[in-house]
Amino acid sequence: MKAGRPRSFCTDTVLDRAMTVFWRKGYEGASLHDLTEAMGINPPSLYAAFGNKEGLFRAVIERYDARRQELMDRVVSAPDPRSAARLFLEGVADFSADTGGRHPPGCFLVQSGLSCSDADIPQALAEHRAEKERALRGRFERDRKEGLLPEGANPATLASYLVTMANGMCIQASAGATTKQLREIADVALSAWPGMPGK
Amino acid sequence: MKAGRPRSFCTDTVLDRAMTVFWRKGYEGASLHDLTEAMGINPPSLYAAFGNKEGLFRAVIERYDARRQELMDRVVSAPDPRSAARLFLEGVADFSADTGGRHPPGCFLVQSGLSCSDADIPQALAEHRAEKERALRGRFERDRKEGLLPEGANPATLASYLVTMANGMCIQASAGATTKQLREIADVALSAWPGMPGK
DNA sequence: CTAATTCTGTATCGAACGTTACAGATATGG
DNA sequence: CCATATCTGTAACGTTCGATACAGAATTAG
Numbered sequence: 001m002k003a004g005r006p007r008s009f010c011t012d013t014v015l016d017r018a019m020t021v022f023w024r025k026g027y028e029g030a031s032l033h034d035l036t037e038a039m040g041i042n043p044p045s046l047y048a049a050f051g052n053k054e055g056l057f058r059a060v061i062e063r064y065d066a067r068r069q070e071l072m073d074r075v076v077s078a079p080d081p082r083s084a085a086r087l088f089l090e091g092v093a094d095f096s097a098d099t100g101g102r103h104p105p106g107c108f109l110v111q112s113g114l115s116c117s118d119a120d121i122p123q124a125l126a127e128h129r130a131e132k133e134r135a136l137r138g139r140f141e142r143d144r145k146e147g148l149l150p151e152g153a154n155p156a157t158l159a160s161y162l163v164t165m166a167n168g169m170c171i172q173a174s175a176g177a178t179t180k181q182l183r184e185i186a187d188v189a190l191s192a193w194p195g196m197p198g199k
Numbered sequence: 200m201k202a203g204r205p206r207s208f209c210t211d212t213v214l215d216r217a218m219t220v221f222w223r224k225g226y227e228g229a230s231l232h233d234l235t236e237a238m239g240i241n242p243p244s245l246y247a248a249f250g251n252k253e254g255l256f257r258a259v260i261e262r263y264d265a266r267r268q269e270l271m272d273r274v275v276s277a278p279d280p281r282s283a284a285r286l287f288l289e290g291v292a293d294f295s296a297d298t299g300g301r302h303p304p305g306c307f308l309v310q311s312g313l314s315c316s317d318a319d320i321p322q323a324l325a326e327h328r329a330e331k332e333r334a335l336r337g338r339f340e341r342d343r344k345e346g347l348l349p350e351g352a353n354p355a356t357l358a359s360y361l362v363t364m365a366n367g368m369c370i371q372a373s374a375g376a377t378t379k380q381l382r383e384i385a386d387v388a389l390s391a392w393p394g395m396p397g398k
Numbered sequence: 399c400t401a402a403t404t405c406t407g408t409a410t411c412g413a414a415c416g417t418t419a420c421a422g423a424t425a426t427g428g
Numbered sequence: 429c430c431a432t433a434t435c436t437g438t439a440a441c442g443t444t445c446g447a448t449a450c451a452g453a454a455t456t457a458g
Contacts, residue, residue: 003456004404028227029316032446042407043447053446104314114373115303115310117228126374160371160380161387168367172359174313175325181359188360192391202426203434231416241437242417248435252416399458406453415444423436428429 011049014039015063018056024104027057027113027121057121061128064108071095072135081143082193085162088136089189092166093182096173106174110167133163153194165189210248213238214262217255223303226256226312226320256320260327263307270294271334280342281392284361287335288388291365292381295372305373309366332362352393364388
């Protein structure tokens with residue numbers, strides 16, 4: 001075991017608290033004072049653990065991704081593409097509006113820094129959003145090879161359609177939309193899903 | 200005519216330049232230095248004309264709305280609801296990705312301040328986005344009374360669906376999506392549009 | 399027990415923030 | 429042509445920003 005005074009805080013716990021601040025105020029709106037106060041630690045501890053504000057932010061992104069991975073796993077392993085699409089959009093409708101008061105409504109990857117003085121932040125968020133789109137596209141490409149999607153369907157476009165819808169739903173949620181309203185929107189969106197002929 | 204030294208700048212011109220800065224860097228990421236430099240004026244001129252940073256931002260929102268009003272007018276006065284939906288989404292696909300280099304891709308009302316230290320900013324933007332949703336809903340409510348939409352169609356949900364899609368498309372555009380890609384997404388979205396029986 | 403190591407709290411750093419005081423410039427009204 | 433009014437540029441205001449220097453506390457290694 002390594003020497004030295006042990007860390008007095010749990011990394012995941014302080015990341016969760018920092019997430020809430022970045023989420024509500026945005027990357028630039030979240031001051032170090034806001035962050036350290038919410039995390040319950042002092043600046044030197046923060047800098048020792050995460051390097052700087054951007055390092056903390058990137059650690060929060062990873063933590064957020066880990067939280068959302070469970071939904072993506074369920075989506076990718078759904079029995080058929082239509083179920084995958086439904087699980088995805090209904091999952092987004094649920095977590096983005098029904099937060100249990102633990103964080104703001106919406107999606108961290110959408111709200112915390114779409115535009116920023118430092119362009120690295122929007123780019124980092126965009127890459128993590130694109131990762132979800134790739135996961136969906138990979139799933140739908142396999143589906144089409146297996147004949148679960150019609151010949152004319154474009155897996156990339158379908159994946160893009162779903163994440164576009166999801167991101168839009170998160171914006172609606174951030175402005176106060178309820179889970180019920182989001183589910184109605186998701187229902188309309190899913191009625192666009194290509195059906196297999198004869199099914 | 201009123202006395203005093205005349206203003207040396209055109210209000211609309213400097214608002215357009217401020218819009219670009221707020222759009223690219225966000226409300227909090229845009230410093231007064233960034234703004235005055237882009238606008239070509241000095242701080243006292245800015246404060247005399249717009250009060251403060253938030254006043255300037257709200258003036259920019261109005262200017263942005265005026266720019267977008269033409270599209271909304273065309274959408275609301277389209278011959279039938281399906282055409283309105285198509286005009287709306289294709290219009291968004293066009294202006295959000297094809298900017299002519301004059302401003303960042305996407306939508307000002309989405310990118311410039313979803314999350315903010317001062318919660319008034321996200322709220323002001325949300326209200327202006329909601330205004331578009333109301334215009335669409337009003338249009339679709341009239342359509343349903345006139346029998347241009349099926350009985351089961353919910354005008355509020357359809358309007359919400361369209362702005363959700365539009366906002367999502369703007370996020371895709373801000374991350375680099377092309378007009379072509381956005382139009383393909385819009386095509387999928389429009390295939391969800393309710394058809395009149397027998398048409 | 400001592401030396402070495404790592405974390406913690408206090409207190410503060412220079413830089414950048416939004417904002418404004420002030421004096422000079424430029425117009426109109428009489 | 430003078431008084432009044434408004435705008436302009438310079439220069440600076442107090443505050444807050446992200447980030448650290450430093451000394452003391454708490455641990456392990458030997």
